[in-house]
Amino acid sequence: MAELFSGAEILLKSLVDEGVDTVFGYPGGSIINVYDELYKYGGKLNHILVRHEQGAIHAAQGYARATGKPGVVIVTSGPGATNVITGVADAMVDSTPVIVITGQVSNAALGTDAFQETDVVGMTGPIDKWTYQIRRPEDVAPAVAKAFHIASTGRPGPVVLDFTKDAQRGRAEYHFEKCDFIRSYVPVPEPDEAQIDEAVRMINAAERPFVVYGQGIVLSHAEEQLKAFLKKGGIPAASTMLGLSALPSDFPYYVGMAGMHGNIASNLMTQRCDLLIAIGMRFSDRVTGIVSEYAPQARKIHIDIDETEIGKIVPVDLGVLGDAAQVLERITERMNFSFHDEWAVTARKYDQVEQAKVVAPEVQRTDGPLTMGEVISKVAEASGHDAIVITDVGQNQLMAARYSRFRSSRSFISSGGLGTMGFGLPAAIGAKTACPDRQVCLFVGDGGFQMTIQELGTILQEHTAVKVILLNNNWLGNVRQWQELFFDRHYSQTRMLNPDYSLIARAYGIRYRMVDERAGLDAAVQEMLDSDEAFILDAHVEEQGMVYPMIPVGRRVDEIMLNRNEWYEDGK
Amino acid sequence: MESEKLYIISVYSENQVGLLSSISNIFTRRNINIESLTVFPSEFPGVHHFTFRVFTTERNATQVVKFIEKKVDVLRAFSFEWQHGGASEHEIISDYLQERKNQLK
Numbered sequence: 068m069a070e071l072f073s074g075a076e077i078l079l080k081s082l083v084d085e086g087v088d089t090v091f092g093y094p095g096g097s098i099i100n101v102y103d104e105l106y107k108y109g110g111k112l113n114h115i116l117v118r119h120e121q122g123a124i125h126a127a128q129g130y131a132r133a134t135g136k137p138g139v140v141i142v143t144s145g146p147g148a149t150n151v152i153t154g155v156a157d158a159m160v161d162s163t164p165v166i167v168i169t170g171q172v173s174n175a176a177l178g179t180d181a182f183q184e185t186d187v188v189g190m191t192g193p194i195d196k197w198t199y200q201i202r203r204p205e206d207v208a209p210a211v212a213k214a215f216h217i218a219s220t221g222r223p224g225p226v227v228l229d230f231t232k233d234a235q236r237g238r239a240e241y242h243f244e245k246c247d248f249i250r251s252y253v254p255v256p257e258p259d260e261a262q263i264d265e266a267v268r269m270i271n272a273a274e275r276p277f278v279v280y281g282q283g284i285v286l287s288h289a290e291e292q293l294k295a296f297l298k299k300g301g302i303p304a305a306s307t308m309l310g311l312s313a314l315p316s317d318f319p320y321y322v323g324m325a326g327m328h329g330n331i332a333s334n335l336m337t338q339r340c341d342l343l344i345a346i347g348m349r350f351s352d353r354v355t356g357i358v359s360e361y362a363p364q365a366r367k368i369h370i371d372i373d374e375t376e377i378g379k380i381v382p383v384d385l386g387v388l389g390d391a392a393q394v395l396e397r398i399t400e401r402m403n404f405s406f407h408d409e410w411a412v413t414a415r416k417y418d419q420v421e422q423a424k425v426v427a428p429e430v431q432r433t434d435g436p437l438t439m440g441e442v443i444s445k446v447a448e449a450s451g452h453d454a455i456v457i458t459d460v461g462q463n464q465l466m467a468a469r470y471s472r473f474r475s476s477r478s479f480i481s482s483g484g485l486g487t488m489g490f491g492l493p494a495a496i497g498a499k500t501a502c503p504d505r506q507v508c509l510f511v512g513d514g515g516f517q518m519t520i521q522e523l524g525t526i527l528q529e530h531t532a533v534k535v536i537l538l539n540n541n542w543l544g545n546v547r548q549w550q551e552l553f554f555d556r557h558y559s560q561t562r563m564l565n566p567d568y569s570l571i572a573r574a575y576g577i578r579y580r581m582v583d584e585r586a587g588l589d590a591a592v593q594e595m596l597d598s599d600e601a602f603i604l605d606a607h608v609e610e611q612g613m614v615y616p617m618i619p620v621g622r623r624v625d626e627i628m629l630n631r632n633e634w635y636e637d638g639k
Numbered sequence: 640m641e642s643e644k645l646y647i648i649s650v651y652s653e654n655q656v657g658l659l660s661s662i663s664n665i666f667t668r669r670n671i672n673i674e675s676l677t678v679f680p681s682e683f684p685g686v687h688h689f690t691f692r693v694f695t696t697e698r699n700a701t702q703v704v705k706f707i708e709k710k711v712d713v714l715r716a717f718s719f720e721w722q723h724g725g726a727s728e729h730e731i732i733s734d735y736l737q738e739r740k741n742q743l744k
């Protein structure tokens with residue numbers, strides 16, 4: 068007779084056979100059988116014990132975003148499961164492959180309000196890519212195999228496996244079989260030749276073509292295909308926030324980040340182009356401003372792997388459904404060599420304005436408090452533009468996106484679509500766990516830091532050498548900025564009294580340095596980067612700093628505030 | 640404003656616990672009221688057939704169909720204006736199942 072294993076053990080065997088080396092989790096009664104097997108599993112699976120389940124899923128997201136491999140989370144039922152919900156929603160909107168295993172009460176107790184029973188299937192179904200309740204031990208291996216296939220193919224996303232006690236304790240045979248086919252699921256649509264030809268015609272005919280790309284480039288491993296496409300067509304390109312680092316910052320056709328706090332060039336060129344080629348991006352409202360006025364002169368092509376995205380927000384002249392790498396390769400092969408030099412260099416003109424009106428006032432100060440821009444630029448420069456940059460949410464995020472520079476892909480990790488404060492610290496732990504040889508720098512505000520600050524305990528226990536740059540302004544800065552500009556300076560509940568972070572760092576045994584003077588910045592940043600342990604650099608920055616340029620909500624993307632008193636006027 | 644009409648949204652799926660509620664969520668999230676709903680086994684073995692009747696706009700009906708098809712366990716979904724009926728559905732599903740079977744081989 069074939070050997071029988073418990074469902075709990077089959078889960079771990081399946082994970083190892085799928086190539087998982089690390090899981091992030093937190094034990095509890097409904098998942099205790101899995102933890103019991105883990106106890107016997109020794110070194111095969113590295114389990115990182117977080118301090119809150121939200122930390123587990125954000126760490127798994129950081130791990131996945133840094134590597135492209137699915138991140139794995141194991142938590143208990145009830146509150147363990149509800150604590151990961153924010154991360155599930157975050158991973159869905161940001162297309163991050165994660166596999167969440169939630170313990171669940173026994174089959175007979177389902178639906179009885181048993182202790183720590185909650186409707187995980189009902190709660191996660193609408194916000195994840197796939198949910199499945201495993202009720203029998205023989206279903207464990209096929210469910211895990213399907214979960215990996217679904218999470219990591221097509222447009223990636225989170226998958227939740229709700230694992231009942233019966234399935235954990237019951238016994239079954241184990242055969243590892245990778246899943247690469249599900250009848251109802253076609254992850255990578257074959258590009259349509261007629262659409263490719265039409266795209267080629269439109270690109271060849273364009274005088275001012277412009278690309279806006281998103282994270283789809285990273286997810287499809289299409290970085291090289293994008294470069295070849297831009298070079299052959301002589302086409303300038305902007306990135307969404309989640310697309311950052313897909314092209315090196317110094318790539319000749321790269322003009323910067325699009326959207327609310329993006330670069331002037333990218334937003335103005337969007338409005339002036341005669342052909343907009345959107346690739347692996349989803350026309351977030353943070354990118355489009357008023358949708359009806361977005362890229363008004365342009366015919367539009369949208370290349371995406373997810374059919375629901377095409378035409379969802381911005382009506383397009385041509386949708387090309389497919390994997391970005393495949394589609395770009397075919398278009399590039401067929402299109403003409405072209406130059407649009409006069410058009411491409413308009414970016415320089417806009418950059419000069421941005422440099423003079425926005426960047427210089429932020430980073431070239433000689434007196435007054437430190438600014439976020441100065442700290443971020445210094446870290447970027449001193450790390451050779453080669454760190455993995457993680458951000459939390461708020462001004463710290465927007466400024467990190469603006470002032471960081473990138474050399475390689477998968478080097479910018481941030482909560483985009485959901486904008487989850489508290490994402491940063493655990494995501495940095497996940498990224499550093501995945502890439503121990505890379506410098507991992509987290510930029511975080513004093514608000515978001517305190518949303519998941521308990522994960523310093525994970526750093527303490529795991530010796531995860533993340534570099535935390537706390538951009539400490541004693542305010543919920545991003546909300547304060549909106550209150551200053553649009554709510555008559557009614558600073559309602561945005562002033563924050565901070566704890567003594569040096570004592571917090573000490574309590575967790577983490578190296579710490581405070582910097583509040585320009586003269587001390589270089590040395591402080593260097594000490595942090597040189598440290599081979601975790602480090603908190605508590606940078607006391609200007610309290611009422613602002614993120615500019617800014618396109619206020621309800622404006623066109625060419626209506627750009629340069630500072631409190633000045634708007635950009637094109638052509639002047 | 641685009642006018643609202645009565646649409647039939649017809650969905651063929653694998654039999655999966657929880658799928659019905661996440662499909663109906665696709666309607667409720669867009670504030671589309673479901674007038675009626677039927678679920679029954681389709682003429683294809685193992686394939687379930689749901690039909691929803693909803694008042695909505697053409698744009699919404701098209702979008703909802705795409706979002707329903709995005710669910711991993713959904714084979715195909717269709718929308719029709721009420722009274723047009725779906726004579727070709729049977730063939731589309733039959734071809735789809737055959738095609739996927741061939742791809743598996």
Ligand SMILES: Cc1ncc(C[n+]2csc(CCOP(=O)(O)OP(=O)(O)O)c2C)c(N)n1
Nearest residue numbers: 461462463486488512513514515543544545
């Ligand atoms: C979980 C969550 N709650 C509330 C918000 C709304 N919000 C967006 S930015 C922000 C302020 C962030 O302040 P801080 O973390 O200090 O960063 P700063 O903007 O000052 O860099 C808030 C409250 C959010 N994005 N996420």
